[in-house]
Amino acid sequence: MSESPKKFYLTTPIYYVNARPHIGHAYSTIAADVIARRHRLLGDDTFFLTGTDEHGQKVQRSAEKAGIPPQQFADQVSKTFSDLWARMGMTNDDYIRTTDERHKRGVQKLWKHLEERGAIYLSSYTGQYSVGEEMFIDGPPGTIGPDGKPTETVTEENYFFKLSEYQLPVINLIESGELHIQPETTRNEVLSFLRGNVAAELTQVYDREPPRLDAEDPQKIAENEGKVARSTAGHNYVPGALKDLSISRTTFNWGIPVPGNEKHVIYVWLDALANYMTAVGYGSDDPAEIAKFEKYWPADLHLVGKEITRFHCVYWPAFLLAAGLPLPKSVVANGWLLFEDSKMSKSRGNVVRTETILDAFGSLLPKPAPTTADTGVSPADIKNNTADEKNQPANERINKADNGISSGLQPTESTPTQTGALAPGISDEAWKRQQDLFASDVIRYFLLREIPFGQDGSFSFDALVQRYNSDLANGYGNLVSRTLNLIVQYCSSTYVYGRRSGAAIPPLRTIENAAYLQFSPQLRELAEATEQASERNLGAFEFGKALETIWNLVARTDAFISETAPWKLLKEISSAENTESYDQLTDQHGKALIRLEDILYTASESIRIITALLYPFLPNTTAKVWKQLGFETHIEQAARNGELKNLKWGGLKPGTKLGTLAPIFPRAPKELIQTMTDAESNNTPVPTPSKFIDEKTTHTSPITEDPTHPAAPPRAISPDAATPSVGGSHAITTERPDTPSHTEAPASGVFANAAAQSDIPDTPQIAIDDFVKIDLRVAQIVVAERIPKADKLLRLEVDLGYEKRQILSGIAEWYTPEDLLGRRIVIIANLAPRKMRGLESHGMLLAASHGENGKPVLATFGEDIALGSRLR
Numbered sequence: 001m002s003e004s005p006k007k008f009y010l011t012t013p014i015y016y017v018n019a020r021p022h023i024g025h026a027y028s029t030i031a032a033d034v035i036a037r038r039h040r041l042l043g044d045d046t047f048f049l050t051g052t053d054e055h056g057q058k059v060q061r062s063a064e065k066a067g068i069p070p071q072q073f074a075d076q077v078s079k080t081f082s083d084l085w086a087r088m089g090m091t092n093d094d095y096i097r098t099t100d101e102r103h104k105r106g107v108q109k110l111w112k113h114l115e116e117r118g119a120i121y122l123s124s125y126t127g128q129y130s131v132g133e134e135m136f137i138d139g140p141p142g143t144i145g146p147d148g149k150p151t152e153t154v155t156e157e158n159y160f161f162k163l164s165e166y167q168l169p170v171i172n173l174i175e176s177g178e179l180h181i182q183p184e185t186t187r188n189e190v191l192s193f194l195r196g197n198v199a200a201e202l203t204q205v206y207d208r209e210p211p212r213l214d215a216e217d218p219q220k221i222a223e224n225e226g227k228v229a230r231s232t233a234g235h236n237y238v239p240g241a242l243k244d245l246s247i248s249r250t251t252f253n254w255g256i257p258v259p260g261n262e263k264h265v266i267y268v269w270l271d272a273l274a275n276y277m278t279a280v281g282y283g284s285d286d287p288a289e290i291a292k293f294e295k296y297w298p299a300d301l302h303l304v305g306k307e308i309t310r311f312h313c314v315y316w317p318a319f320l321l322a323a324g325l326p327l328p329k330s331v332v333a334n335g336w337l338l339f340e341d342s343k344m345s346k347s348r349g350n351v352v353r354t355e356t357i358l359d360a361f362g363s364l365l366p367k368p369a370p371t372t373a374d375t376g377v378s379p380a381d382i383k384n385n386t387a388d389e390k391n392q393p394a395n396e397r398i399n400k401a402d403n404g405i406s407s408g409l410q411p412t413e414s415t416p417t418q419t420g421a422l423a424p425g426i427s428d429e430a431w432k433r434q435q436d437l438f439a440s441d442v443i444r445y446f447l448l449r450e451i452p453f454g455q456d457g458s459f460s461f462d463a464l465v466q467r468y469n470s471d472l473a474n475g476y477g478n479l480v481s482r483t484l485n486l487i488v489q490y491c492s493s494t495y496v497y498g499r500r501s502g503a504a505i506p507p508l509r510t511i512e513n514a515a516y517l518q519f520s521p522q523l524r525e526l527a528e529a530t531e532q533a534s535e536r537n538l539g540a541f542e543f544g545k546a547l548e549t550i551w552n553l554v555a556r557t558d559a560f561i562s563e564t565a566p567w568k569l570l571k572e573i574s575s576a577e578n579t580e581s582y583d584q585l586t587d588q589h590g591k592a593l594i595r596l597e598d599i600l601y602t603a604s605e606s607i608r609i610i611t612a613l614l615y616p617f618l619p620n621t622t623a624k625v626w627k628q629l630g631f632e633t634h635i636e637q638a639a640r641n642g643e644l645k646n647l648k649w650g651g652l653k654p655g656t657k658l659g660t661l662a663p664i665f666p667r668a669p670k671e672l673i674q675t676m677t678d679a680e681s682n683n684t685p686v687p688t689p690s691k692f693i694d695e696k697t698t699h700t701s702p703i704t705e706d707p708t709h710p711a712a713p714p715r716a717i718s719p720d721a722a723t724p725s726v727g728g729s730h731a732i733t734t735e736r737p738d739t740p741s742h743t744e745a746p747a748s749g750v751f752a753n754a755a756a757q758s759d760i761p762d763t764p765q766i767a768i769d770d771f772v773k774i775d776l777r778v779a780q781i782v783v784a785e786r787i788p789k790a791d792k793l794l795r796l797e798v799d800l801g802y803e804k805r806q807i808l809s810g811i812a813e814w815y816t817p818e819d820l821l822g823r824r825i826v827i828i829a830n831l832a833p834r835k836m837r838g839l840e841s842h843g844m845l846l847a848a849s850h851g852e853n854g855k856p857v858l859a860t861f862g863e864d865i866a867l868g869s870r871l872r
């Protein structure tokens with residue numbers, strides 16, 4: 001009998017509804033989502049909770065200002081949080097609101113329980129109350145509270161919780177490690193506070209003092225009276241430094257009434273902290289809920305912002321100890337996201353909205369124009385994540401359809417064909433979903449890579465775009481595109497690690513064949529070491545370090561391809577193409593073939609491991625790559641099946657059919673920085689992605705999005721009869737003005753117009769980001785030959801420096817092969833491959849159309865230029 005899985009219950013703070021979500025809130029939720037996904041893939045029965053904190057004076061006042069009842073106000077703002085999490089593909093299993101009946105019932109039960117156990121008493125108290133922070137502050141009337149606003153003098157008959165009785169128990173709990181607190185600095189701060197050593201540890205966090213009924217400085221007490229005691233672990237502390245806590249209010253009524261004394265509402269922090277239990281069934285009589293509570297409580301991890309650690313590490317354990325309930329196992333604090341050097345917060349007005357980034361990065365995936373090709377999109381994709389579904393907890397969305405595999409959490413990609421459109425026929429809504437999830441991955445990566453978890457870090461749009469381009473577009477994205485395209489070009493368009501196309505030579509190599517396993521032991525060792533390091537770091541919440549080690553493997557794999565230069569082997573193999581069996585391969589050919597296959601297998605296997613390790617961080621992009629690698633199981637399902645843990649080298653099976661290649665991370669133009677800055681400074685939403693899409697699809701030649709990767713439909717360039725083009729290998733010409741044309745691109749000198757009067761461009765404007773999608777490269781023609789029975793077509797081989805490739809070009813009427821040999825020309829390197837006359841063409845030459853009959857004149861250079869240089 002198999003053991004039942006370990007449970008893992010983790011929570012985020014529940015967010016106040018007095019402000020709309022910003023990127024700081026997203027930061028905490030993202031970290032939690034990464035952890036939840038990691039635990040699911042480890043096989044743990046994971047429960048991930050988030051929600052909103054809706055009671056208290058602050059919310060009541062905000063609602064009054066808005067002129068609506070507090071419940072309506074809370075409903076509206078809470079929805080902006082839940083909508084955002086759904087938009088970002090968060091996999092929270094529940095979404096708790098403190099205005100939920102289940103929660104109110106649970107809080108009242110906890111109160112009664114504490115009262116019955118003698119932990120609560122009634123007394124009166126006068127003090128300075130910070131409304132913004134919902135707490136009493138030490139100081140004279142008018143003291144400035146932690147929220148920067150003057151406190152209010154409040155005299156109240158209050159219920160008090162006997163916090164003072166829990167000073168030593170909580171110190172012992174933390175010192176023994178029974179309650180783990182991370183980072184170390186936070187643990188020290190909490191302990192220092194508990195021990196009464198306040199003077200030595202004054203930090204920003206300690207601006208937020210709980211009410212002190214005894215005005216005397218605890219340190220003074222210690223000095224004057226020598227009242228220092230020792231904890232079980234032998235550390236000094238000042239008994240009496242922790243004071244009882246006021247846990248009810250009578251000055252406002254937006255809260256949960258104290259059972260039996262409805263004049264009082266329960267202190268918002270007692271109310272809020274209890275969410276962690278009420279969400280998993282505490283307070284319910286329903287047997288299923290009771291079983292749920294028994295299963296999941298106590299929480300394994302409370303992930304919180306560093307400013308609320310005292311509530312989670314002092315008050316919360318004390319409440320639970322007093323109630324005789326099990327204690328959470330760990331509290332891990334994230335640092336603050338700073339913007340313009342101070343903590344992002346609504347009151348400072350320096351927030352960055354997550355939606356701004358989602359919109360801007362989502363626009364990098366413009367929806368391609370539909371074609372008449374087979375749509376390849378299932379109805380499930382199109383109805384994917386309706387507005388209603390978004391408001392549901394992720395677990396319900398998962399259960400609803402296909403375990404979340406074809407809808408809900410993960411978009412099912414369209415299934416473009418190499419010759420078809422990227423997402424033909426996909427609905428706007430489904431495409432927008434893809435854009436959001438793509439952009440969500442970008443945010444996840446950036447925040448967790450850029451800022452060491454637990455420390456404060458600055459957020460900037462500049463850094464975001466820069467990291468995106470360097471690590472995602474040029475790093476992981478480029479590696480995947482490069483490798484898989486090499487397989488398509490050099491082996492076969494359909495099979496990985498199989499045979500070069502056409503050769504019917506059984507048997508396909510099997511994984512047992514030592515050749516596959518021995519080619520690059522170094523890369524294999526590095527991949528295995530990377531898995532261990534990344535798992536260790538992730539387990540320790542060192543997200544940045546985990547990503548760093550994975551990126552080291554990305555860089556090594558990329559270097560491996562460059563060093564082994566598979567394109568050099570291609571030539572050796574080419575002449576053996578018609579060989580009927582391995583026996584007929586010469587030694588040299590045979591070795592080259594094995595080597596080529598091994599190189600591509602090794603690189604792909606490394607990518608598989610990278611992709612599996614990246615899944616918790618980039619769940620949406622890795623799903624695409626997983627599919628491209630040829631796995632039929634969705635990565636989400638693979639995670640649940642345990643296929644993403646204990647990764648062993650050799651997981652890719654030779655002969656696996658590659659999935660359809662498609663763009664992964666299109667490069668981001670610098671303009672995106674301005675777009676986001678403008679959107680924030682105007683505080684108006686950036687144009688919705690669908691607006692962007694419309695503009696783009698009508699104005700742009702539908703050239704493939706990923707400059708590193710040929711995947712767009714070959715109809716990219718107008719098959720205008722006037723252009724000297726054959727099949728997919730057109731020379732670019734100045735086209736008819738009504739045709740989306742490349743001549744309108746910025747004056748780089750590349751798109752030289754032969755100045756035919758009829759060609760005066762009145763083509764629509766494009767944005768620079770449309771232009772940068774075209775990967776224009778310098779190449780040298782090294783082979784040029786006629787193709788039998790094709791009058792217009794020449795077969796060329798061009799050298800790009802980093803690889804050689806075959807291009808078929810319809811210029812035979814104007815150029816002889818001899819004219820072309822050795823010429824340095826410009827090609828579009830990221831055009832989707834296309835088959836003509838049984839041969840594949842991988843790119844297109846650039847030429848201007850000259851004279852009445854449109855003679856193509858190849859673009860060349862007057863100066864020396866290195867092969868592979870990019871034209872910008």
Ligand code: MSP
Pocket residue numbers: 012013014015016024025027028053272273275303304305306307308334335336337338343344345
């Ligand atoms: N409602 C309380 C928490 C109750 S938990 C029982 C609260 N809410 S909050 O909306 O003000 O902020 C909650 C959390 O949001 C922070 O603890 C932190 O996790 C996250 N962040 C809010 N602003 C942030 C930054 N600028 N930077 C990083 N995290 C931020 O406190």
